Amino acid sequence: MIEIKDLRKGFDDKAVLKGVTVNMNPGMCNLIIGSSGSGKTVFMKCLVGLFQPDSGAILYGGRDFTRLSVEDKKEIRKEIGMLFQGSALFSSMTVEENIIFPLDMFTDWDRSKKLDRVNEVLARVNLNGANKKFPAELSGGMMKRVGIARAIVLNPKYLFVDEPNSGLDPQTSGLIDKLIKEITEEFGITTIINTHDMNSVMEIGDHIVYMYQGEKEWEGNSKDIIFSKNERLNNFIFASDFLKDAKDMRMLEETGNIPSSEDRNIEEMIRNAEEPLIPPSSE
Amino acid sequence: MKFFAELGKFFLMLKGMFSKPENWKMYWKEFMHQCSEIGIGSLPIVSIISFFIGAVSAVQTSYQLVSPLIPLETISQIVRDTVILEFSSTLICIVLAGVVGSKIAGELGNMRVSEQIDALEIMGVNSKAYLVLPKVLAAMLVIPMLVVISMVLGILGGRVASAMSGIVPPATFDKGLITEFLPYNVFFALVKAYTFAFLIASIPAYYGYHVQGGALEIGRSSTKAVVVTCIAILLMDYVLAALLL
Numbered sequence: 001m002i003e004i005k006d007l008r009k010g011f012d013d014k015a016v017l018k019g020v021t022v023n024m025n026p027g028m029c030n031l032i033i034g035s036s037g038s039g040k041t042v043f044m045k046c047l048v049g050l051f052q053p054d055s056g057a058i059l060y061g062g063r064d065f066t067r068l069s070v071e072d073k074k075e076i077r078k079e080i081g082m083l084f085q086g087s088a089l090f091s092s093m094t095v096e097e098n099i100i101f102p103l104d105m106f107t108d109w110d111r112s113k114k115l116d117r118v119n120e121v122l123a124r125v126n127l128n129g130a131n132k133k134f135p136a137e138l139s140g141g142m143m144k145r146v147g148i149a150r151a152i153v154l155n156p157k158y159l160f161v162d163e164p165n166s167g168l169d170p171q172t173s174g175l176i177d178k179l180i181k182e183i184t185e186e187f188g189i190t191t192i193i194n195t196h197d198m199n200s201v202m203e204i205g206d207h208i209v210y211m212y213q214g215e216k217e218w219e220g221n222s223k224d225i226i227f228s229k230n231e232r233l234n235n236f237i238f239a240s241d242f243l244k245d246a247k248d249m250r251m252l253e254e255t256g257n258i259p260s261s262e263d264r265n266i267e268e269m270i271r272n273a274e275e276p277l278i279p280p281s282s283e
Numbered sequence: 284m285k286f287f288a289e290l291g292k293f294f295l296m297l298k299g300m301f302s303k304p305e306n307w308k309m310y311w312k313e314f315m316h317q318c319s320e321i322g323i324g325s326l327p328i329v330s331i332i333s334f335f336i337g338a339v340s341a342v343q344t345s346y347q348l349v350s351p352l353i354p355l356e357t358i359s360q361i362v363r364d365t366v367i368l369e370f371s372s373t374l375i376c377i378v379l380a381g382v383v384g385s386k387i388a389g390e391l392g393n394m395r396v397s398e399q400i401d402a403l404e405i406m407g408v409n410s411k412a413y414l415v416l417p418k419v420l421a422a423m424l425v426i427p428m429l430v431v432i433s434m435v436l437g438i439l440g441g442r443v444a445s446a447m448s449g450i451v452p453p454a455t456f457d458k459g460l461i462t463e464f465l466p467y468n469v470f471f472a473l474v475k476a477y478t479f480a481f482l483i484a485s486i487p488a489y490y491g492y493h494v495q496g497g498a499l500e501i502g503r504s505s506t507k508a509v510v511v512t513c514i515a516i517l518l519m520d521y522v523l524a525a526l527l528l
């Protein structure tokens with residue numbers, strides 16, 4: 001588990017994180033959501049040690065990351081894997097060299113054992129045979145999968161994922177989400193995902209933290225979100241009519257009624273949804 | 284004030300380079316890679332420039348020394364000392380500041396912007412030690428070598444040009460080369476080469492490592508890195524000349 005206690009961080013005179021206290025639950029997908037400027041990226045960078053917080057504590061299994069020496073931090077970092085928004089693959093290296101890099105740096109395994117492990121993680125992300133390709137030859141989705149393979153190659157306890165769906169089409173986004181969820185469950189990793197994507201929120205959000213202006217505004221799971229009365233959260237998550245409709249449909253499935261949408265003609269909405277969008281030709 | 288803030292950040296980066304390597308073998312591999320990139324990568328341009336600078340300096344020196352009272356060996360002495368004291372040690376290092384400096388700043392800048400440096404840090408790798416230190420050490424090993432090669436090729440260029448244009452016969456040119464030769468000049472040139480090598484690697488590394496923004500900022504930082512390195516080289520050139528000559 002990662003326990004975050006009263007985390008504060010500012011730049012110059014501007015406070016970005018204003019005392020965030022939250023626990024990241026082990027073995028599940030913890031999502032950090034929030035609008036742009038809400039502080040979620042700074043929050044994640046503090047968690048992985050790219051920013052030093054002004055005050056507060058970040059406890060990895062009881063060890064306060066903010067107060068450790070550089071060498072002790074390195075030990076915790078070996079337990080961390082991260083998938084970056086742009087994948088952050090080393091552009092001068094092949095897929096195989098990218099994935100083997102952490103093994104070369106931190107293990108004394110022989111070459112064949114390292115290659116076996118590389119092939120194992122590549123197979124896990126469904127990229128068999130991509131060993132000799134360079135990042136420039138890969139699609140966005142493939143780069144994300146290589147990034148995941150590199151992040152899990154050392155069997156991390158914690159997996160951080162920054163905007164896993166950015167720049168991907170909805171279908172590929174879904175596949176990446178599914179892969180992250182499967183890996184989290186399969187290896188019992190504590191996964192922390194920073195996302196804007198509402199599909200991710202609803203599909204893999206075991207534990208969701210909504211941040212608003214540098215503070216934790218709401219916490220729950222994907223089911224709780226449907227029934228939440230938090231106005232800021234609802235305005236953020238269900239920003240469009242389409243998403244409002246999706247929410248109502250989900251509520252209908254869960255409870256049989258739609259308490260939050262008395263002002264909208266749900267029966268008509270359902271009837272419309274059942275009708276094809278493009279009428280069949282009259283031939 | 285901004286200058287001192289930047290200088291402070293520069294020294295902090297240098298301090299951050301010195302930590303126990305996570306894996307000596309990987310650091311050695313990176314060091315050898317940088318030796319190859321900086322040394323072999325720059326060898327063609329250094330060779331071409333050195334040869335022609337030597338050739339041109341021979342022709343231009345003979346053009347200015349028109350008095351029949353001045354012996355012909357003087358031309359080769361002037362070519363020798365000019366090449367050793369200034370052309371090979373300073374001018375070639377200014378060229379290397381452009382060739383190597385922009386490459387280092389661009390490479391590190393791209394790694395910073397595409398979060399590759401962050402990826403290294405999160406893995407537990409000291410990115411300053413792994414990315415900057417091998418570049419600085421490699422530059423300090425291979426740039427003096429390039430300077431020595433440049434001296435040889437510069438003098439050879441002068442000899443070939445003198446012979447081809449009939450200015451100084453080869454035997455006379457060779458005689459001039461060993462007349463009043465001061466080995467201290469070579470020592471002085473190597474002191475300059477080591478000093479400039481450090482500047483050529485560390486200043487662009489600083490600008491590349493601290494890039495913020497995107498492609499445009501990477502280009503700007505590369506340009507700034509080269510300009511600042513050239514100024515620093517010229518400044519140190521004067522300081523070393525004042526101190527050691």
